[in-house]
Amino acid sequence: MTKAKISLLPPAQQQHCEPVTCNNCGIYQLCLPLGLDQGDMTLLDSVIKRKEIYKRGQVLYRPGEQLDYVYAIRSGSVKTYVGTGDGRVQITGFHVAGELLGLSALASRRYSNEASALETVSVCKVEIDRLDEVAQKIPSIQYQMLKIMSVQIRQDEELMLLLGKRNAEERLAEYLISLSRRFASRNYSGTQFRLSMSRLDIGNYLGLAEETVIRILRRFQESGLITADRRSVCLTDIRRLSAIAHLDAAA
Amino acid sequence: MTKAKISLLPPAQQQHCEPVTCNNCGIYQLCLPLGLDQGDMTLLDSVIKRKEIYKRGQVLYRPGEQLDYVYAIRSGSVKTYVGTGDGRVQITGFHVAGELLGLSALASRRYSNEASALETVSVCKVEIDRLDEVAQKIPSIQYQMLKIMSVQIRQDEELMLLLGKRNAEERLAEYLISLSRRFASRNYSGTQFRLSMSRLDIGNYLGLAEETVIRILRRFQESGLITADRRSVCLTDIRRLSAIAHLDAAA
DNA sequence: CGGACAGTTGAATGAATTCAACAATCGTGG
DNA sequence: CCACGATTGTTGAATTCATTCAACTGTCCG
Structure with missing residues (x-):
């Protein structure tokens, strides 16, 4: 192999899990891959608001804003961060395609952190209220969200260890x-x-x-x-x- | 007022929320206060394994162990922490009565952190499998767990800000x-x-x-x-x- | 082309750590 | 109930790792 100049990301954007019906957004594949039948899928489709593009530096949501949507990243990457109020901020998360944003706002119904695009990013905005409704009907969706949040907590622990002890x-x-x-x-x-x-x-x-x-x-x-x-x-x-x-x- | 010697905690251990049916454990009151009828309550009762006492320094669960129980703290306090593998550890959580422990293990089915008693502590061990079953029947329980985890993430963000920027x-x-x-x-x-x-x-x-x-x-x-x-x-x-x-x- | 931003480097500084020694308190068994 | 070993808390001095400050270069993009 010729040692080529360090290149950009590989061209083909392959997904890492089995091919699943993928409608207007990657969300099923990556976030909710539990056995859903076609009826469920149709139901799920109804919660997808629309996809949207954010450019580098643009903010998806701000702390304190009412929780309206959960964001599923289709491509690109996003940082989330919290601030001290006097200007200092700490980046608490770095998110890439297939990940869900905004879940930490579930309890208070207000976003706790701010999210901004690190590069051009494509997301699906999922109306939280409708997701709620649907989740009532498809328990595996709620379970899947539970799992996603537990992974998040796991990652946070690792970052705390890093910040505190490394x-x-x-x-x-x-x-x-x-x-x-x-x-x-x-x-x-x-x-x-x-x-x-x-x-x-x-x-x-x-x-x-x-x-x-x-x-x-x-x-x-x-x-x-x-x-x-x-x-x-x-x-x-x-x-x-x-x-x-x-x-x-x-x- | 005579400047008395600083004393211990006030004697009466009052609960902070409305009186709710409280059976063998404080869990309903503090963690799952959504409108449950008596039937639901009975169902919930069935998931409570038993209460248990841990003394200062005793470990409730260790990282890597199979997730069997979720722990609801009835009294006392517990610290949770993660380690680097070479001895250094970072405490990531400090938990008191009414809080739920072990939820971060949901995705992997294995505890990610270690929990030990800071003082004599009384807990309810809740069998996770049975909680799962019951949660299928009472959607508000899953929702409540979702909320608890979102609060956890919120707290973690605050600790990361502290560790990184203060x-x-x-x-x-x-x-x-x-x-x-x-x-x-x-x-x-x-x-x-x-x-x-x-x-x-x-x-x-x-x-x-x-x-x-x-x-x-x-x-x-x-x-x-x-x-x-x-x-x-x-x-x-x-x-x-x-x-x-x-x-x-x-x- | 030019301005802004991202990245880089060296030197001086400093906040918190480490080390070491000691004091107070706890708790447990004689 | 007291004593003694262990644990927890405290203090000063020296050290250090990372930060801050300042100056500079390269690169991207309108």
């Missing part, structure tokens, strides 16, 4: 490994990919200054762990990187 | 204020209470060293914000403390 190197290593796994699980390359977050965002997400991110990334490159050119990264020694991240088992 | 003073101030609110909402004193966590645990929870916790607490005391004697705390200037915490609105 040093800068471990944070970056974990970040890269976790991206790698995420891409791999979606049939993209797990060794070579583009970062959709800026250095500043990565730093914010990991609780580090932008400069620290840059320095550690450089150190990784000098140690032969990665090759990085701006947003393009290539993990050349995943094993050693994993060792630094102290990442074991459960993803 | 300095030591803000962390302690927020911790104290949040405890205060929690006690107040349960009809305990919001100005005078006992910490069930040790300095070490508090530090761990807030991403600080034990010594830092002590020093900041002393500084608070010197500034007349609090009075603290070992585990007993009295918030003498909640307003100023809130200002330091930069805590506004949504709890």
Whole structure:
């Protein structure tokens, strides 16, 4: 194989699960894959409001706003974040195609965080009230939402561990490994990919200054762990990187 | 008023919500207060396995273990935490009476974190499979669980913000204020209470060293914000403390 | 082309940690 | 009920990892 210049994402956008009837939006496939018959599907169709496009930097919803929709990401990526009120913000989530946004607003009926597009993003807006109705009729949907939220909590725990107990190197290593796994699980390359977050965002997400991110990334490159050119990264020694991240088992 | 020695918690353990049929466990009252008729109640009763007591330091469940029960805390308090594998751990949750534990295991069917008693604690173990069955019949139960998890996610976001973006003073101030609110909402004193966590645990929870916790607490005391004697705390200037915490609105 | 933004680098600074030693308190068994 | 070992809490001094500040380069996009 010729060592090509680090490229963008693989062209084909394959889905990682079995082909399922996919109507106007990827939501069934990725979020609600439990055995639904065609009647259920039709019912589900009725809750899909419409798909929408957001450009880099545009905000999907703001904290405090009434919960109207749940957002299913079809393509692109989104960051969610919360703020202290005096300007400081913490990115709490990084979401890609197939993930559901806004579920944390369920209890209060108001969004608790803000979501904005990291790049051009296509979403399905799902009316929450109608989803509610439908979920009453199809219990597996509620169950599926329960599962999605439990995964979210799991991820949050991991981020808290990172923010509270890991040093800068471990944070970056974990970040890269976790991206790698995420891409791999979606049939993209797990060794070579583009970062959709800026250095500043990565730093914010990991609780580090932008400069620290840059320095550690450089150190990784000098140690032969990665090759990085701006947003393009290539993990050349995943094993050693994993060792630094102290990442074991459960993803 | 004679400035009495800081005392323990108020004697009467009042519940904070309307009196509801409460059978062998506080679970209905606090976790599932939606309109259930007596038939539903009887059904719910059948899922309660038994109540159990854990003493300080005892572990309720460990990460990786099969999810068998959800735990409803009747009295006492519990910490949950995750680890790096090389000894370091991060406390991710601090739970008191009326709260549900183990929900984050729903997706994987295995507990993701470890839970241990901070003091003598009384819990109801609820068989997850039977809860599942019952939830199929009473949709409001699943909905209630959804809400509980969304609250959890909301709390996690707040802790991530704290760990990532707040300095030591803000962390302690927020911790104290949040405890205060929690006690107040349960009809305990919001100005005078006992910490069930040790300095070490508090530090761990807030991403600080034990010594830092002590020093900041002393500084608070010197500034007349609090009075603290070992585990007993009295918030003498909640307003100023809130200002330091930069805590506004949504709890 | 030019302005804005993203990324990079070095030097100085600092907030919190680590280390070490000690004091107070708890709890448990003699 | 007291004593003693263990745990929990406290303090000062030295250290450090990451931040802040400032200056600069490269790159994207209108």
